[in-house]
Amino acid sequence: MTGFSGGVDPTKLDANMRLAAETDTALVWKSPMEEPFRLTGFPWLGTDGVYRRLPVSPSHSLRPAVDTLANCTAGGQIQFRTDSATVVLQAELAGPANMYHMPSTGQCGFDCYIGSFGEQAFVGTTRMKPTETKVEYPLFELKGIPRKMRTVTIHFPLYQGVKRVQIGLDAEAALEAPAPYTDDRRVIFYGTSITQGGCASRPGMAFTNILSRRFHREFINLGFSGNGRGEPELAHLIAQIERPALLALDYAANVSTEQYIATLPEFIRIYRSVHPDTPILVVSKIPYAQEPLNAAMRERRIIGRDFARQLVDTLQADGDRNIAFQNGDELLGEDPEECTVDGSHPNDLGFRRMADGFTPILRKLLCP
Missing domain, CATH: 3.40.50.1110 (SGNH hydrolase)
Incomplete structure (x- = not known):
């Protein structure tokens, strides 16, 4: 039996928990605000141009707390189709993770699903230190797998604001709009x-x-x-x-x-x-x-x-x-x-x- 003299750092003991995940693939960076991406969950995006759930200049006054919380990006989604073997997300958040009872991956993370409607499967989540506000992380890398078009859905953070997002794809990758919704309401x-x-x-x-x-x-x-x-x-x-x-x-x-x-x-x-x-x-x-x-x-x-x-x-x-x-x-x-x-x-x-x-x-x- 050995003495217990300090805290445990799982990132030094388990490679699967480490943050670093660099890619050597040459990437082309795209803004999800541009076509052919579909960006949803922000009803006033077309007029305000920011990732926000209520209008920047509302017709009716908001309490300060509601006005602040409207900057949290809960429900925001990016969808597109691509044959890229690598999808990397780069983002700048309005602040770091700071909740005691919610993982930073939920508060400040983006996660990714692959598949058309009815077949969507979770494949990855961004990783970053809780104290950081900038992230660049591959949501998935499919090395050695033949190219084919896939529908990608990326969810925005639930409890933090997002200043900027870019999607990194292979330089040779095709990029298309996702299938239209069955009902646009x-x-x-x-x-x-x-x-x-x-x-x-x-x-x-x-x-x-x-x-x-x-x-x-x-x-x-x-x-x-x-x-x-x-x-x-x-x-x-x-x-x-x-x-x-x-x-x-x-x-x-x-x-x-x-x-x-x-x-x-x-x-x-x-x-x-x-x-x-x-x-x-x-x-x-x-x-x-x-x-x-x-x-x-x-x-x-x-x-x-x-x-x-x-x-x-x-x-x-x-x-x-x-x-x-x-x-x-x-x-x-x-x-x-x-x-x-x-x-x-x-x-x-x-x-x-x-x-x-x-x-x-x-x-x-x-x-x-």
Whole structure:
């Protein structure tokens, strides 16, 4: 038996955990803002030209926290087709990783899937030191494999801003646009840190990104960590997003029962005034791990859940046939306490179960 005198540095013991991954391939660098790339998840990109989820100069005022969180790139995706044997991502982030309960690969990383819709498979994630803000890393290298055209999907970081992105391809590689969506209308999720993706291990495991691999549409992630409060200003801004296929409202966890009861009907009213027929899905809060020990916490969730269900029932009875309710109790399955990192924010298992829970009702609402 030897004495234990210091910390363990796995990067010195396991080559698979080391950061360095250089390529000797001559690369051509491309901006995903240019054709033939498809860049989604940023509704105001065409007017503002930045990776941001809300407008730079909004028509309605934003609280400072929401304005800051809008710079997080959750839900952003780059898609293209190429026969390049190497795909390298180079990016500059607005800041370093700094969360205690979320891996830097989820907060600040990009991850990559290969395959056409219905066949997408995860292949790689960027690696960088948590203190760094610049990254250049090969998402995949296919040495010795014959060239063929592949569809590539790259997910943006969930909890950090992105200043610049470039995609490096082989100098001889072909580059094409991805297959068009089966429907160009967008699915919009508005909510909390859970909607934003906290605390997925990498971006592709956020439940909205999982759902995007099941429904061939653009998904827009408007989760604002700790700040999904249903204020009317957000309802007005979200109503400006063109071609909506569905709006999901999942913000009960960030407001008190009284605030939820006050804001939800008005949020729906504002959105309905612009989009009278767009499906709306009202989602109640998922259970928290401490509820068996905290009766008041559980009671608040139940009151909010029952109010949301009753509101949807009332609106349906009044003639709105395009509004539905999703019970958050059912999203994490029979053992929800095993589905979180800290008792509230889902881990990858939790996000997979949430996506599974949303899939049937989205199929009903999107494909009637």
